[in-house]
Each structure stands twice: as C-alpha cells, then as structure tokens.
Amino acid sequence: MASTSVIDELKKSQIIDLLDDGKRVDGRALDEFRTITIETNAIPKANGSARVRIGDTEVICGIKIQPDRPFPDTGDKGLFICTAELLPLSHPTVETGPPQPPVIELARVVDRGIRESHMVDVSQLVIEKDKSVIGVFADNVVVDYDGNLFDACSYASTAALLSSKTPKWSWTGDAPKLVDEDESVLPINTIPVSVTMGKIGRHIIVDPNGDEWASMDARITITSDSDGNICALQKGGSGGFTQDEVNRCGEISVRLGAKIREKLQAHRGSQ
Amino acid sequence: MGGRDTTMVLLDENGVRCDGRKIDEPRRIMIKAGGLKNADGSAYIEFGDNKILVGVFGPRDVHPKHMSNTDTGILRVRYHMEPFSVSERKNPAPSRREIEISKVIKEALEPAVMLEKFPRTAVDVFIEVLQADGGTRCAALSAASVALADAGIPMRDMVAACASGKVADTIVLDINNEEDQAGQADMPIGYMPSLEKITLLQLDGILTPDEYKKCVDVGIAGCKIVYELQKKALYEKYFGKGDN
Numbered sequence: 001m002a003s004t005s006v007i008d009e010l011k012k013s014q015i016i017d018l019l020d021d022g023k024r025v026d027g028r029a030l031d032e033f034r035t036i037t038i039e040t041n042a043i044p045k046a047n048g049s050a051r052v053r054i055g056d057t058e059v060i061c062g063i064k065i066q067p068d069r070p071f072p073d074t075g076d077k078g079l080f081i082c083t084a085e086l087l088p089l090s091h092p093t094v095e096t097g098p099p100q101p102p103v104i105e106l107a108r109v110v111d112r113g114i115r116e117s118h119m120v121d122v123s124q125l126v127i128e129k130d131k132s133v134i135g136v137f138a139d140n141v142v143v144d145y146d147g148n149l150f151d152a153c154s155y156a157s158t159a160a161l162l163s164s165k166t167p168k169w170s171w172t173g174d175a176p177k178l179v180d181e182d183e184s185v186l187p188i189n190t191i192p193v194s195v196t197m198g199k200i201g202r203h204i205i206v207d208p209n210g211d212e213w214a215s216m217d218a219r220i221t222i223t224s225d226s227d228g229n230i231c232a233l234q235k236g237g238s239g240g241f242t243q244d245e246v247n248r249c250g251e252i253s254v255r256l257g258a259k260i261r262e263k264l265q266a267h268r269g270s271q
Numbered sequence: 272m273g274g275r276d277t278t279m280v281l282l283d284e285n286g287v288r289c290d291g292r293k294i295d296e297p298r299r300i301m302i303k304a305g306g307l308k309n310a311d312g313s314a315y316i317e318f319g320d321n322k323i324l325v326g327v328f329g330p331r332d333v334h335p336k337h338m339s340n341t342d343t344g345i346l347r348v349r350y351h352m353e354p355f356s357v358s359e360r361k362n363p364a365p366s367r368r369e370i371e372i373s374k375v376i377k378e379a380l381e382p383a384v385m386l387e388k389f390p391r392t393a394v395d396v397f398i399e400v401l402q403a404d405g406g407t408r409c410a411a412l413s414a415a416s417v418a419l420a421d422a423g424i425p426m427r428d429m430v431a432a433c434a435s436g437k438v439a440d441t442i443v444l445d446i447n448n449e450e451d452q453a454g455q456a457d458m459p460i461g462y463m464p465s466l467e468k469i470t471l472l473q474l475d476g477i478l479t480p481d482e483y484k485k486c487v488d489v490g491i492a493g494c495k496i497v498y499e500l501q502k503k504a505l506y507e508k509y510f511g512k513g514d515n
Contacts, residue, residue: 043322045402046355056308060401062355085363088349089326089397091309095334096349139354139363141399143324144308 012215019203025211026055031252033207036260038155040163040267047183048164050267052156055209056146061138061156063164065186067127067176068135078125079135082111084142084153091145109234110140110153110194113223117192117231120161124187128171136161136186147213150221150234154194155264161186162268185269192231193257193264194223197249199239204249206256220246222253226261230254279453282439289449297433297445297493302414302504304421310397312422314504316414319447320404323411325418330392344389348377350411352400372408373398379412379432379461379471385425394424405448406434409459412471413497417504428463429501430470433493435460435486437476442485444493456482460490464498 015025024030034055043049048063068079084107088094099107114120125134138160140153165183169176198208198216208216217239223232230250235241241249281289288294298319307313310326333339350373354360365373376398384394396418398411409432416429436446437456446457456476462469469491478486 043355043402045320045358045404049355060353062353062401064355064360066360083354083363087326087351087397087399088395089307089310089313089324089328089399092311092328092331137354137360139360141353143399146308 011211015212015215016201019200019205024205026209030203031206031256033256033260034209036155036263038159038263038267040159040270046160047166048160048162048186050156050159050163052152052159054148054152054155054207056144057142057148057152057210058144059140059142059149059152059156061140061153061160063160064137064139065164065166066135067132067169070126070130070133075130075133076123076126078122078133080115080120080122080138081135082114082138082140082157083107084110084140084149086142086145086149090142094145105234105236106149106153107140109150109221109232110157112234113154113192113194113221113232114138114157114161117223117225118189119158119192121187121189127169127176132169132171132176134166134169136164145210147208147210148196150196151194151207154192154223155260158191158193158264159267162188162191162264163270188268190226191261191264192223192225193260194221194232195253195256195260196221197252199237199241199245204245204252206252220249222250224254224257228254228258279449281450281453282441282443286441288438288443290447294441294443295489295492297496298447300497300500302417302500304417304504304508310418310422312418312420312424314414314417314421316410316417318406318410318413320402321400321407321410322402323407323414324399324401325411325414326397327394327415327418327422327424328397329394329422330389330424331395333391333393339391339393341390342387344386344392344394346377346381346384346386346394346396348373348380348396348398348415350376350398350400350408352403352407356400356403372411375471375473376408376412376415379430380415380419382468382470383416383426383428383430383463384419385427388425394419394422405451406446406459408432408471409434409461412461413501417501420505421508428465429498430461430463431494431498431501432459432461432471433490433497434458435490435493437478437482437486442482442489444489456486458486458490460487460494462491462494464495
C-alpha cells in the first residue's frame with residue numbers, strides 16, 4: 001500500500017522540481033482530479049455494487065443487506081459497516097494475511113466519512129426494536145493501485161449504496177421473515193464526497209497518484225455532505241499543515257466535492 | 272453439494288436443462304487476457320454468472336526466504352472470494368474450502384508451468400472471485416492459465432477446466448449452481464489438451480463405472496471448448512481481433 005510503495009529518489013525529486021514550477025508529473029493542475037469513471041451494478045448478485053476508477057486506481061464495492069442483531073446500546077438503529085481490502089493482485093508489494101495498519105486506517109476513514117454524514121438512514125432499518133435490524137455491509141476491494149485509495153473506496157461505496165435495493169423483512173415473534181423480495185431503495189439522507197489532498201514540500205495537490213502518494217510529506221482527507229458542510233476529516237503522514245493550509249483544503253474539498261457529487265447522484269436508484 | 276432436492280425439474284423430457292441448455296452445452300464463457308496495470312499478467316473470466324479476476328506476479332524473490340527452493344521455482348496460489356460474491360455475505364477471512372481450492376488449483380497448474388527454469392523464485396497467482404455461481408474452481412483455473420501465459424511465464428501447455436456431472440440420471444456438461452445443489456454428481460476436470468493430461472480431478476456424488484468414464488469424457492470435451500477460448504483471449508490481446 002501507499003507507505004510501502006517504492007519510489008526512487010530521482011522520481012521524487014522530479015515531482016518536487018515540477019511542483020516548484022506549478023506542474024505535476026502527469027500534467028494535471030494542482031487542484032485537478034484524474035478521470036473518474038463510475039460503473040454501477042457491476043456485481044448483479046450483490047444488493048448494490050460499483051466499480052470505480054480514478055486514473056489507474058480501481059476499486060470494486062459490493063453491498064450486502066441482511067438481517068442482523070443490533071448493538072446492545074442502539075437497538076433502534078440498523079447497522080452500517082464499511083470495510084476495505086487491498087487485494088494482492090493490486091500491487092506487487094501487497095501481501096496476503098491480516099490487514100496492515102494503513103489498510104485498517106483506509107477502511108476506517110472511508111467508513112467514517114459515510115457514517116458521519118448520516119448518508120444511510122439507519123433509523124429506518126429496524127425490523128423489531130432491540131431484537132432484529134437490517135445490516136448494510138459495504139465491502140471494498142482494491143483491484144489496481146495507483147494512489148488515492150481513500151477517495152476511490154469512498155466513491156465506490158457511495159455509488160454502490162445509491163444503486164442498492166433492499167428487501168423487506170417482518171418480525172414473526174422470534175425471527176425476521178422475508179416478506180418482500182421486490183426490493184425498495186435504501187433510505188438515503190445525503191451524498192458524502194471525500195477529497196484527498198497531499199502535501200509535497202509547500203505544495204498542496206489534489207488526488208495524488210501512486211508516485212505522488214509515495215513522495216508526500218502529509219495528506220488530508222476531507223468529506224463534505226450535500227449541504228456543503230464538512231462531516232469527516234483525517235490527516236495522515238508525518239508532515240504537518242498550517243492553519244491556512246487546512247482552511248484552504250476545506251474550501252477545495254467542498255468545491256470539488258460538489259462536482260463529484262453530481263457524478264455520483266446520476267447513479268441513484270440506477271439498478 | 273447440499274441436499275438432494277428432487278422437486279426441481281433439472282432436465283425435461285426434451286433434454287433441456289433448468290437454465291435452457293442442452294446436456295452437452297456449456298454456459299456462456301467470456302475470457303479476457305490482461306486488464307490489470309500492476310500485475311505482471313492478468314485475466315478476467317465470465318463463466319455463466321461467475322465473474323473471476325486473476326493476477327500473476329513473478330518470477331520474483333521469495334518471501335519468506337525459507338520457502339525458496341534452490342532447484343526450482345515455486346508456484347503459490349491464493350483462491351479468494353469477495354464478501355459480496357455469494358448470496359449471504361461471506362466472512363472475508365480465508366475459509367477451509369478456499370484453502371483446499373487454492374491447493375488443488377496450484378497442483379493443477381504446476382505440471383504446466385516450467386518452474387525449473389527459475390530456481391529460488393516464486394510465481395504468485397492471485398484469484399479473486401467477484402461473483403460465484405457454481406463451478407468457480409474450473410473457471411478460476413482456466414483464467415489462471417491465461418494470466419500465467421499473459422505474464423510471459425514459459426508453459427508446457429495451458430490448463431483448461433470444465434466440470435461435468437450427473438443430473439436427473441444423465442451425464443451433462445458444465446454443472447451450474449442449481450445442478451450442483453440438487454444434482455447427483457459433480458466432477459470438475461482440469462486438462463492440458465495438447466499434452467492430453469488431466470491435472471485437476473475431483474468428484475462428489477455417485478456414478479456407476481460406465482457413468483464415471485462417460486463423465487470424464489464429457490468433461491474433457493468441455494475443457495477443449497474452454498481451451499479454444501483461452502487461446503482466442505491471448506490472440507486478441509497480442510494480435511488484435513481478427514481471424515484466429
């Protein structure tokens with residue numbers, strides 16, 4: 001993953017030299033995303049799914065919706081759980097086995113962005129209070145790696161959720177019973193969009209590619225909702241940001257997020 | 272295999288199966304060579320409703336080092352299903368079933384790959400089942416062969432795979448999920464058509480000695496169909512579409 005990618009010093013100094021002239025290795029503007037493609041219903045057997053590409057980074061997300069037990073302290077809410085995994089075929093340095101800390105962070109940041117925006121209205125996902133609720137699992141798998149997995153997983157999850165249909169269950173006294181295979185759309189409140197920025201030297205760049213990712217001093221992922229409010233944030237990497245930079249990153253995230261939200265919105269109920 | 276449900280009509284009086292196929296007809300098969308940027312070789316297969324992605328790395332250094340062999344290269348295979356690939360969400364951790372399938376696929380590929388040319392190295396094959404619908408191991412093995420060839424790894428032959436089985440007392444080609452659940456026997460076969468060698472063979476279900484022979488025969492015929500599609504996929508990637 002990101003922190004283990006190997007980049008030679010020459011490439012890194014080239015990236016920095018170009019940035020000093022206001023340019024990037026792949027010719028993009030500093031606040032420009034790579035091409036984003038979103039394909040929903042890639043896995044027809046899942047309740048919702050999406051295949052998202054940001055440049056050469058590719059992520060597949062599948063949604064599974066099934067009855068589950070509620071958490072003891074939130075018996076009046078359904079579950080939303082988001083995971084992310086780097087498949088070993090996504091990059092030569094990825095190894096099998098238990099997930100490494102960077103991948104655990106990835107899954108948690110993606111989960112938090114969607115959860116904190118209250119995108120999925122979990123209060124409507126209750127079959128019987130305190131006994132049975134509907135669980136929504138968004139499982140992301142990274143198929144090809146070229147930087148910025150945070151946004152790729154986030155868009156894949158969001159697009160997959162927007163295209164999801166949920167079956168209906170009723171409570172029979174001791175167990176949930178499937179009553180309606182004729183699926184309805186998931187209760188959706190808002191569309192969260194994350195924007196990840198990297199800091200290299202004194203420059204802030206949007207959507208770092210794999211080489212840029214490996215050269216970064218620090219990064220920041222800011223998620224905004226449909227109202228243009230910021231709902232989740234994660235700073236990473238061993239460098240720091242000034243207050244002014246953090247403010248600027250917030251503005252960039254809301255501005256670019258609005259454009260990407262339009263792309264995601266097009267997949268609402270698309271199944 | 273599960274319960275032997277006899278209520279479902281698996282084969283009607285005209286010899287048409289539950290999904291409309293004839294007894295010797297495979298499901299729709301689409302194989303694509305390449306597609307992944309970071310992998311040294313890759314392939315994607317759609318076999319009926321199965322959707323499987325395979326990436327190959329190597330020959331490369333072996334980690335952990337003690338696994339390396341000074342006389343030959345080693346082949347490592349991981350067969351893995353995504354949590355969303357089956358009806359009920361699957362725990363992402365590898366199951367005993369996945370570990371066994373990884374092993375039989377590895378042993379099916381080993382005779383094909385000229386590992387002795389790369390001592391002290393490993394060739395890693397990563398199989399990701401995006402959607403499963405019965406017969407994943409055969410589809411995965413067929414795609415893995417194409418991905419190995421795409422990685423430029425010297426091979427004696429490609430392994431093509433297809434299952435045969437017994438449904439409603441009839442030997443049929445390419446068992447689907449319903450036939451696997453409710454049928455009488457399932458026999459996955461991996462076969463190197465040019466070398467005429469079977470490298471994967473499993474069976475669950477009961478067959479008479481005659482049915483057994485018939486089943487192998489039908490399965491190999493299926494492998495030969497898959498083999499042509501494997502060659503076509505490689506041809507299309509390296510020589511463009513056109514007459515093969």
